[in-house]
Amino acid sequence: MKPWKLLTLISIPAVLVFANGCAVISEDECQAGLWYERGIEDGARGRSQATVYEIAQKCHEYGVRVDTSDWMRGHEEGVEQYCTPENGFIQGRNGRDYEGVCTGPTADLFMSHYQQGLVVYQAEQQYLALENRYEKVEREYYSVSAQLDEDVSKKEARALRRHLRSLRREMRGLEHQMMRFGGFGAFNPGLFY
Template identity: 75%
Template sequence: MKLWKLVTLLSIPAWLTVASGCAIISENECQAGLWYERGIEDGARGQTQATVYKIAQKCHEYGVRTDTAAWMRGYEEGIERYCTPENGFAVGRRGRNYEGVCTGPTADLFLANYERGLAVYQAEQQYAALVDRYESAERELYRVEEALDESESKEERRALRSQRRSLLREMRHLEAEMMHFGGFGAFNPLLFY
């Protein structure tokens, strides 16, 4: 087995350990017992109330009792910070998931703005995919042009010219698609509000 394959295979378990090591709460955080503050933090991040049960379970493993009442008081304050229309747009714009934690009159405003922000995020992702495809076609066109300059057989030149025409058609199509987003190199998020 080649060395790089062996190193890759051996590093996978280490990577999985690091990735899964993102525990909901550390032993030190459990020991600190800042439950009200932790509740504010979790609420302000849009976590669900089920988070407190996961925290309590983890802290129980460390032999620490969780003050869920203090966490819930903080959580309510944090949720108020999270469930604003402005934050709804920001959460959507970053492509984050919304866990349905907002209630009451702010829920509708949050959700409407979240959906607006998410639409902009998704459009930006589509635009980026178009740009990637365009740049890939452009690189391939450059390679075909070089091969055309160096080709000696008539059949090879014919095939390369056909490939060049196909790439140019694809690039024109991609340019037209990018115009729906503001143009090449000019993504305009205001088109998606």
Template identity: 75%
Template sequence: MKTWKRLALLALPAVVALSGGCAVISEDECQAGLWYERGIEDGARGRSQATVYQIAQKCHEYGVRTDTEAWLRGHEEGVEQYCTPENGFVVGRRGSNYEGVCTGPTADLFLVNYQNGLAVYQAEQQYIALERRYYEAEREVHRVENALEEAETKEEAKSLRSQRRSLLREMRHLEAEMMRFGGFGAFNPFLFY
């Protein structure tokens, strides 16, 4: 086994202990024992090598011994499938976390594309938040206008008109912000890569 793999394997239990988390494998999957295949699957999903220790711990609870070496061989193959530039963009675009599994010459290309995809994802999330606030302000304007029709005093009417002006000003500001993302109701992902 290569030195870097041994070092990674020694450091992984600490990472697992700190990460806690949910069940990564069912009892049936432990019993099936398809460790190489499971390694390919986990690697192709971009899961770190720490995953094998979570699996081993869970399977130990079920009384099943994990073939860590077979899992690691499969994981290495799966990581090769995962660490493509195209997949880097897809992973980032979904807003998924990158666990740093890519190494070698493909790592840089994967990471650049991941960051590009993540930039688009983050911009879209900002746009969605702006749009959501716009619709909230619009609903509030309608509520204020209805209350204005039923206002009983001049002071109440004055206060409601002031609220309406403030909300309409906010809506114009939100519309201007949304234009940076392609326009109102038209998020344009091509502006962000």
């Protein structure tokens, strides 16, 4: 089995799992200063070097000067943690944006695994959309069936039966489409590696 397939079985440092959110910093964090450590954290989250300018701008509002050289040294170390093939797959699999922080030979490996993870993520999103549509059609099917049990005219009953047949066809079509993703009610990510 390929190493990146094992990612679902192993855990990685929590710092690599967090989403790549924006670089918001609090006044307390600005006052604390820990710029090298903050750089490591931001790099390990895959944030670009532009992050330090956002931090500096925010800290300036609090009257604090950022040591950008310390942050940059830490960021470089954090990026090394981020730019692994395994993490590339995780980032793609979770549908996270990539800010282009990897360079050199690691960039190609990271990107190839990121793309593989992204394919799985996108397939899962398609599957979930099909599943949601199926559930909506199924609810409508039961609602229309219940209307047939009520006292309705022959004309209304014919229209309701036609509508039920249409809903059944759509449900079968949705079931067929979901089978491409591993089965009805069971998305199989392994089909997309």
